[in-house]
Every structure is written in structure tokens, then in C-alpha cells.
Amino acid sequence: xxxxxxxxxxxxxxxxxxxxxxxxxxxxxxxxxxxxxxxxxxxxxxxxxxxxxxxxxxxxxxxxxxxxxxxxxxxxxxxxxxxxxxxxxxxxxxxxxxxxxxxxxxxxxxxxxxxxxxxxxxxxxxxxxxxxxxxxxxxxxxxxxxxxxxxxxxxxxxxxxxxxxxxxxxxxxxxxxxxxxxxxxxxxxxxxxxxxxxxxxxxxxxxxxxxxxxxxxxxxxxxxxxxxxxxxxxxxxxxxxxxxxxxxxxxxxxxxxxxxxxxxxxxxxxxxxxxxxxxxxxxxxxxxxxxxxxxxxxxxxxxxxxxxxxxxxxxxxxxxxxxxxxxxxxxxxxxxxxxxxxxxxxxxxxxxxxxxxxxxxxxxxxxxxxxxxxxxxxxxxxxxxxxxxxxxxxxxxxxxxxxxxxxxxxxxxxxxxxxxxxxxxxxxxxxxxxxxxxxxxxxxxxxxxxxxxxxxxxxxxxxxxxxxxxxxxxxxxxxxxxxxxxxxxxxxxxxxxxxxxxxxxxxxxxxxxxxxxxxxxxxxxxxxxxxxxxxxxxxxxxxxxxxxxxxxxxxxxxxxxxxxxxxxxxxxxxxxxxxxxxxxxxxxxxxxxxxxxxxxxxxx
Amino acid sequence: xxxxxxxxxxxxxxxxxxxxxxxxxxxxxxxxxxxxxxxxxxxxxxxxxxxxxxxxxxxxxxxxxxxxxxxxxxxxxxxxxxxxxx
Numbered sequence: 001x002x003x004x005x006x007x008x009x010x011x012x013x014x015x016x017x018x019x020x021x022x023x024x025x026x027x028x029x030x031x032x033x034x035x036x037x038x039x040x041x042x043x044x045x046x047x048x049x050x051x052x053x054x055x056x057x058x059x060x061x062x063x064x065x066x067x068x069x070x071x072x073x074x075x076x077x078x079x080x081x082x083x084x085x086x087x088x089x090x091x092x093x094x095x096x097x098x099x100x101x102x103x104x105x106x107x108x109x110x111x112x113x114x115x116x117x118x119x120x121x122x123x124x125x126x127x128x129x130x131x132x133x134x135x136x137x138x139x140x141x142x143x144x145x146x147x148x149x150x151x152x153x154x155x156x157x158x159x160x161x162x163x164x165x166x167x168x169x170x171x172x173x174x175x176x177x178x179x180x181x182x183x184x185x186x187x188x189x190x191x192x193x194x195x196x197x198x199x200x201x202x203x204x205x206x207x208x209x210x211x212x213x214x215x216x217x218x219x220x221x222x223x224x225x226x227x228x229x230x231x232x233x234x235x236x237x238x239x240x241x242x243x244x245x246x247x248x249x250x251x252x253x254x255x256x257x258x259x260x261x262x263x264x265x266x267x268x269x270x271x272x273x274x275x276x277x278x279x280x281x282x283x284x285x286x287x288x289x290x291x292x293x294x295x296x297x298x299x300x301x302x303x304x305x306x307x308x309x310x311x312x313x314x315x316x317x318x319x320x321x322x323x324x325x326x327x328x329x330x331x332x333x334x335x336x337x338x339x340x341x342x343x344x345x346x347x348x349x350x351x352x353x354x355x356x357x358x359x360x361x362x363x364x365x366x367x368x369x370x371x372x373x374x375x376x377x378x379x380x381x382x383x384x385x386x387x388x389x390x391x392x393x394x395x396x397x398x399x400x401x402x403x404x405x406x407x408x409x410x411x412x413x414x415x416x417x418x419x420x421x422x423x424x425x426x427x428x429x430x431x432x433x434x435x436x437x438x439x440x441x442x443x444x445x446x447x448x449x450x451x452x453x454x455x456x457x458x459x460x461x462x463x464x465x466x467x468x469x470x471x472x473x474x475x476x477x478x479x480x481x482x483x484x485x486x487x488x489x490x491x492x493x494x495x496x497x498x499x500x501x502x503x504x505x506x507x508x509x510x511x512x513x514x515x516x517x518x519x520x521x522x523x524x525x526x527x528x529x530x531x532x533x534x535x536x537x538x539x540x541x542x543x544x545x546x547x548x549x550x551x552x553x554x555x556x557x558x559x560x561x562x563x564x565x566x567x568x569x570x571x572x573x574x575x576x577x578x579x580x581x582x583x584x585x586x587x588x589x590x591x592x593x594x595x596x597x598x599x600x601x602x603x604x
Numbered sequence: 605x606x607x608x609x610x611x612x613x614x615x616x617x618x619x620x621x622x623x624x625x626x627x628x629x630x631x632x633x634x635x636x637x638x639x640x641x642x643x644x645x646x647x648x649x650x651x652x653x654x655x656x657x658x659x660x661x662x663x664x665x666x667x668x669x670x671x672x673x674x675x676x677x678x679x680x681x682x683x684x685x686x687x688x689x690x
Contacts, residue, residue: 106637106652106653106656109653109656109657110634110656112656112657112661113630113634113655113656113660113661114630116660116661116664116665117626117629117630117660117664119664119668120622120623120626120630120664120667120668120671121626123668123671123672124619124622124623124626124668124671125619128675242647242658243647244647245649246647246648246649247648249649249650249653250648284641284649284650284653285641285650286637286638286641286652288637290634290635290636290637293634293637294631294634294635297630297631297634298630298631301630319686320686321672321676321679321685321686324668324671324672324675324676325669325672327668327672328665328668328669328672331664331665331668332665335661335662335664335665338661339657339658339661339662342656342657343657589608592608592611592612592615593608593611593679593684594679594684594685594686595679595683595684595685595686
């Protein structure tokens with residue numbers, strides 16, 4: 001069926017794959033009509049998609065260093081865009097983003113602006129230049145540009161701190177979904193998730209991860225968009241929700257004014273299960289100060305440009321030109337999901353709070369709400385709760401509580417969509433969490449195997465031995481992440497945002513100035529990475545242990561402080577020490593021009 | 605000025621322009637979030653709300669493609685385009 005070069009056939013291969021997946025959804029919905037149970041459908045969706053990823057992972061196996069580290073540098077722009085989008089959109093984006101918008105409104109939207117605006121920095125400041133450099137990993141760039149093992153090692157440290165913070169959250173998310181869909185305890189489900197993740201990346205490294213991420217993007221975007229469009233049409237809100245929900249948004253504002261945001265007493269709130277929240281913030285009104293919004297957006301933008309698992313995706317394109325375009329495609333594919341999340345939040349909120357809609361529960365009697373099937377299901381899953389605080393027998397806005405995940409997970413059921421959609425959503429969430437976890441684990445394992453083992457410890461190692469080390473590290477790091485995830489220390493989103501702050505504290509200025517400031521030298525870079533990371537971490541600890549903070553910098557934006565320290569340290573130390581030698585200056589000149597050989601050879 | 609320096613000057617100019625547009629839509633407009641939200645924006649959404657849902661995000665997508673094309677033109681002008689195409 002498929003002849004010739006795999007790369008030339010990509011559109012055909014993924015076209016068939018997408019068709020096959022849609023056919024699978026249709027088969028499942030027929031099976032549902034014929035009486036297949038909800039649980040079986042959930043298992044089928046997750047097992048089928050994970051099996052496909054594992055097959056792709058197996059077919060992409062390789063024994064070559066450049067295929068393992070950078071997918072042979074032959075990933076076409078559009079496909080690399082899809083892979084980056086899957087790499088980027090984590091379980092948190094998929095499951096928790098719409099919920100965040102639903103509960104926090106404008107203050108949370110700073111994340112949407114930040115997580116997209118960062119790509120402008122990636123495209124203009126970094127990606128094309130790092131691609132020209134020809135490195136395998138981000139520390140590879142730092143180590144070669146600034147020289148010396150210490151700078152390389154510091155970059156590995158920052159990368160590991162940031163990525164590891166992030167990856168435990170992703171493994172946690174795969175565990176959550178696997179435990180719900182396969183109905184097994186979370187402690188075991190975490191390892192089921194981990195094994196699925198390793199199946200994609202172990203044999204093929206970056207090549208395997210690239211082609212599974214494209215497959216995962218297709219699943220996750222279908223799983224996100226299909227319910228949004230379906231719900232919107234079913235509610236009669238408009239066939240293309242993105243352009244047609246203005247009336248719904250203003251209706252929510254109207255209802256908010258009518259109900260008012262009644263504050264619950266601390267005593268009443270004690271009854272509410274942990275993790276659930278009520279609607280206390282306006283949906284579309286500006287409810288945060290300019291600085292609160294801007295500082296969060298800025299931290300996420302600079303963090304985006306410093307996260308190594310994103311940056312290394314642009315090392316896989318065939319050319320510098322392709323790297324630039326590929327950033328645009330990445331953001332386009334991300335935009336498809338991000339611009340839909342607020343629409344889902346709007347539809348979800350209106351369908352629950354509008355008394356004139358059949359699904360609306362506000363204003364109904366408490367007993368009536370408690371007898372609804374979906375309320376019982378999600379109450380049992382600990383994601384919904386009602387309580388008659390004022391004792392009038394009727395459900396008020398401040399008496400209804402929901403978990404953030406419920407917006408994505410429960411809205412299809414509330415709107416009366418068939419269960420097959422819930423199975424699809426589970427598969428999408430699994431794809432989102434797996435693809436990000438894969439990218440992160442690979443980033444850490446590659447940095448340690450390439451930069452620490454090969455470049456510092458044993459520069460004479462054979463390719464075969466290097467790849468064995470890389471794979472062993474992959475498994476070790478995966479298990480370490482899963483073990484910590486199984487402890488359930490931090491909520492999904494908190495640790496995701498911290499990862500951005502850690503990355504920007506230590507890496508943003510050393511990376512950017514490495515290209516844009518010739519005078520930046522080794523001593524400056526080491527000081528910048530070290531002091532940036534340490535001061536950022538210290539600020540986080542200080543605020544977490546009751547410190548008041550300053551300039552409105554919170555535990556979510558501590559990277560602003562860390563990166564400011566990093567910038568000052570790097571500039572001051574660079575200027576106090578010797579300018580980089582002529583060879584390094586020439587290297588920077590060459591990086592700035594797309595034509596010519598890359599700085600590092602094809603095999604290094 | 606050598607060819608390479610001229611190329612870099614032009615690239616820097618493009619960078620500044622790109623970052624200026626980026627700054628306006630990621631930071632600048634949100635200084636006036638509350639005031640702007642009183643205005644009705646595209647498709648009837650409140651303006652600031654629309655920017656956070658779609659506007660800024662979409663502008664970033666277009667901005668990156670615009671930047672990539674302009675940079676390619678600059679590279680071509682100075683003969684720094686890579687050989688072999690993608």
C-alpha cells in the first residue's frame with residue numbers, strides 16, 4: 001500500500017491513521033447502541049490508542065545517534081508542528097485548562113496569552129539559531145557556545161530541575177486517566193501509564209517520540225473539538241462556537257448579576273470536599289489587576305522560550321528556514337485547542353447555571369438535583385457537590401461546587417452526549433499527558449546521556465554504548481517520576497507552572513544572550529544559570545513558607561525574580577571577566593547566518 | 605560594513621519590529637484591560653475577553669509566519685539562504 005520513502009508518504013500514512021481513528025469512534029458508538037457498557041468502551045478507547053502508539057514506537061526503533069537524538073533531522077515543518085503541539089499540550093492543558101477558565105475567568109486567561117505568546121520569542125530569538133548550531137540537546141548549545149564542562153553541567157542541572165517538576169505532573173495525569181478508564185487503583189495505574197510512555201520512546205528515541213506525538217496530536221485534537229462543536233450545536237448556541245457565543249457570554253454576565261456572588265462562611269465551606277470550588281468570579285469581566293495578569297503572562301512566555309523539551313523539537317527540522325516556519329505551525333495547532341477551551345468553559349457554565357435550559361440546575365430544588373443521574377455519578381467521583389447552606393431547599397449559585405477537571409470530563413454527559421464521547425475524551429487526555437511526558441523524559445535522559453556521560457565522562461564511547469546508556473536513563477528517570485507521582489504531593493497545575501519559572505530563572509538569558517550578545521562569556525553564563533536558579537528557588541521557598549513576597553511576584557511567577565537576577569549576574573560577571581576568544585566570536589557570527597555548515601557536525 | 609554585518613543589522617531590525625508587535629498584544633493592551641472590556645469587540649464579545657480567548661493568540665500565529673517570511677527575504681537578499689530545500 002505504501003511505496004517509497006516514509007517521509008514522502010507522511011500525509012498518506014497519517015491520513016489513513018486519522019480515517020481509521022474516526023472509523024473506530026463510529027464502531028464504538030454502534031457498539032454502544034448495541035449495549036456495550038460504558039466501562040468496556042472506556043477500556044477499548046484507551047487500550048486501542050495506546051497500542052497504536054506502541055506499534056509506532058516499535059516501528060521507529062533505531063541504532064543511530066542522530067536518529068535517536070534528533071530524528072535524523074528530516075521532520076517536515078507541518079508534522080513537526082503537530083508533534084510540538086502534542087509535546088506542548090499537557091494533561092493539564094487538556095483536562096484542567098477549561099476548568100481554570102470556568103472558575104477563575106480573566107485572571108487565568110493570562111496563561112492562554114502566555115503559553116501562546118512565548119512562541120513568538122521561540123521563533124524570533126532562539127529556535128532558528130539553535131537549529132543552525134546543530135546541537136542534539138539544549139545543554140549541548142550552552143556547553144559549546146560558552147565552553148567548559150561546568151557550563152554544560154549547570155545547563156543540565158537547570159534542565160533537569162525544570163523538566164522533572166513538569167514530568168511528575170504528567171505521569172500523575174496518565175495515572176489518573178488510566179485508573180478511571182481501566183478501573184484500577186491509582187498506585188498501579190501510574191505504572192501502567194509509565195510503561196505506555198516508555199513504549200513510545202525507548203526504542204526510537206526522538207524518532208519514535210516524533211511519530212507517536214503526531215499520532216497523539218490527531219487523537220487529542222479530535223477528542224477536544226468534537227465535543228465542543230457537538231455541545232454547542234445541541235444547545236443551539238451556534239454551529240461554529242468560536243464565532244457565535246457572544247450571546248451566551250452576555251447571558252452568563254446577566255445571570256451573574258441576577259444571582260450575585262454570595263460569599264460562603266468558612267464553616268459552610270468546611271463541608272465542601274477538597275479540590276472542589278464554586279463559581280465566585282465573573283466569567284468575562286476583567287477581575288485581575290493589570291500587573292497580576294501581565295506578570296503571569298510574562299513568566300509563562302519567558303518560560304516557554306526556555307523549556308528544553310520544546311526547544312529540542314526544532315532541532316529535528318531539515319533546515320533553519322523550516323525551523324522558523326515550524327514554530328508558526330506549532331502555534332497554529334496549539335491555537336486550535338486553546339481557542340476552544342474558553343468556548344467549552346462558556347458552554348459548560350451556561351448549561352449548568354441557566355434556569356431556562358433543561359440542563360440548568362441552579363434554582364431547582366436540592367432534592368431534584370441530587371436525583372439526577374449525572375450528578376450522582378460525578379458526586380461519587382468526588383467532582384461535584386451541592387449543599388443547602390441557607391436551608392431554603394433550592395440550589396443557589398453559591399451552593400454548587402465542582403472540580404476543575406469536571407468541565408472537560410463531565411460536560412459531554414451533562415449535555416446528553418452518548419458515552420462514546422466520554423471514552424474519546426479519556427483517550428484524548430491520555431494522549432496529551434503521554435506525549436508531554438515522553439518529550440520531557442527524553443529531554444532529561446538525552447541531556448544526561450549526551451552531555452554528562454558522553455561529553456564529560458566518556459568522550460570515546462561507541463554509539464551503541466551511548467544509546468544503551470540513554471535508554472537505561474530513560475527507564476530510570478521514568479520510574480523516578482512515577483514513584484514521586486504515586487505519592488501525589490502537588491496538584492497537576494501547580495507543578496506545571498513552577499516548571500516554567502524554574503526554566504526561565506536558569507536558562508532564558510544564558511540561551512538568548514548566547515546568540516544575541518557576543519560579549520557573553522563562560523563565567524557570565526555560569527553565574528547567570530547558577531544564581532538565577534538558586535534565587536528563583538529561594539524566592540519560591542520563601543513565599544511558600546509564609547513570606548510576603550515583593551512587587552506582587554507570587555509563587556506562580558517567581559521566575560520573574562529568578563530571571564532578573566540571572567540577567568544582572570550574567571551581564572556583570574561577563575563584563576568583569578575576559579571577552580570570549582576569537583573562535584567563539586566567529587562561531588556566534590556563523591550561527592547568525594542560515595547558510596553554511598552547522599557548528600557541530602552531523603555525528604557528534 | 606561587511607555583507608554579514610548588514611545582514612545582521614537588518615535581522616535585528618526585524619527582531620525589534622516583531623518584539624514590538626508581540627509586546628503590544630501580550631502586555632501593552634492588558635494595561636488597559638478593564639477599560640477595553642467596555643467596548644464590544646469582534647463577533648460581539650467584550651473586547652478584552654476576545655483578545656484573551658482568540659485575538660492575541662491568533663495575532664501571534666500570524667506574527668510568527670510574517671516574521672519567518674520577512675527573515676527569509678532578508679536571508680535571500682544577502683545570499684545566505686541554505687542550499688537544498690525542505
